[in-house]
Amino acid sequence: DAGVTQSPTHLIKTRGQHVTLRCSPISGHKSVSWYQQVLGQGPQFIFQYYEKEERGRGNFPDRFSARQFPNYSSELNVNALLLGDSALYLCASSEQGSYGYTFGSGTRLTVV
Amino acid sequence: AQSVAQPEDQVNVAEGNPLTVKCTYSVSGNPYLFWYVQYPNRGLQFLLKYITGDNLVKGSYGFEAEFNKSQTSFHLKKPSALVSDSALYFCAVRDEDYKYIFGTGTRLKVLA
Numbered sequence: 001d002a003g004v005t006q007s008p009t010h011l012i013k014t015r016g017q018h019v020t021l022r023c024s025p026i027s028g029h030k031s032v033s034w035y036q037q038v039l040g041q042g043p044q045f046i047f048q049y050y051e052k053e054e055r056g057r058g059n060f061p062d063r064f065s066a067r068q069f070p071n072y073s074s075e076l077n078v079n080a081l082l083l084g085d086s087a088l089y090l091c092a093s094s095e096q097g098s099y100g101y102t103f104g105s106g107t108r109l110t111v112v
Numbered sequence: 113a114q115s116v117a118q119p120e121d122q123v124n125v126a127e128g129n130p131l132t133v134k135c136t137y138s139v140s141g142n143p144y145l146f147w148y149v150q151y152p153n154r155g156l157q158f159l160l161k162y163i164t165g166d167n168l169v170k171g172s173y174g175f176e177a178e179f180n181k182s183q184t185s186f187h188l189k190k191p192s193a194l195v196s197d198s199a200l201y202f203c204a205v206r207d208e209d210y211k212y213i214f215g216t217g218t219r220l221k222v223l224a
Contacts, residue, residue, distance in 0.1 A: 004155075033211065042202055042214030043156070056209045090155055099144055099163050101212065103156040 002026070004093050004104035012110045013081050021076040021107045025093030031055075032074040033101065034066060035090040043090055049074055081111045114139045114207040118215035125193045126223050133188040133218045135203030144206040145186045147177055149199045150217075156202065162186060173197070193222045 005024045013019050025032050031050045035043035045058040049068035063079045072093075078085055088108050092101035115138045125131045137143055144163055148156040160171025167179045177188045188201060203215040 031210075035212075035214075042204075042216050043212070045211040045213070048209075048211055056211050058211070092156075099206065100146065100158055100161055102158065103148070105155040108153070 004091055004102050006089075006091050006104040006107050008107060009105070010108045010110075012112060015081055015083060015111055017081050018077065018079050019081060019109060021078075021089050021091075021109070023074045023076070023091030023093075023104060025072050025074070025091075026102055029093035029095050029102075030072050031094045032068055032072065033092045033094075034074070034076045035092065036060070037088040037090060037106070038084075039087070046076065046089075078109075083111050085109065086111045114205045114213050116145075116203045116205050116213060116215040118201075118203055118218045120218050121216075122219045122221060124221045124223060127195055128192050131188075131190050131193040131197070131220065131222070133201050133203075133220060135186045135188065135215060137184050137186060137203075137205050139205055139207075141208070143179075143186075145177075145179065146204040146206070146212065147171065147175070147186075147188050148202045148204065148214075150202065151199050159188070159201075193220075195222045195224050198222045 007022045033048040034046040037043040047066040048056040052068045066076045068074045088106040090106045092103045094101045117136045146161045147159040160169050162169050162179045170176045201218050204212040
């Protein structure tokens, strides 16, 4: 079985640009969550989606947005990139009612 | 608000010796606690969880954790450390909205 897959694995963007990160959950998982992990820190919650609806949002500015598609894959969009957005972005999926997440390997975003 | 604390930035242990990585938590209601491990440039890998039941939880790769309600702790342990256990370890609590709140991480270094 494929795990949680994220693309791209790495990318470099310039300040002010826009970026889209993609995540495919484990087959059968309907919940997808996004986390930001800045170097040297623990992951911080950004969004959670279930059945294509936003179920939770962390303390992030409106430059961050996300959506979930009918096949349960998800995109995270970040507008007007800042240097401080440089981080590892992690996607996690879970089954409804499950107590655990499965994380992808992440997308390493560098903003220069 | 739910939170977890990992008081040690780094733990060093000799190969073959027992290891402990500490975590304390603060929650309202029943705690749902987790340990994850992260290898360089990788996502998070699930080790174990406490939801209810026995206070000693056994997980992957020979790790276990002891839930102590009176001390609000959930320390990660392994009887005999391996060099390959060297990684970054995160404790997390799941809040009432199903998102994870992570600690700041503890870097474990196992010395040959």
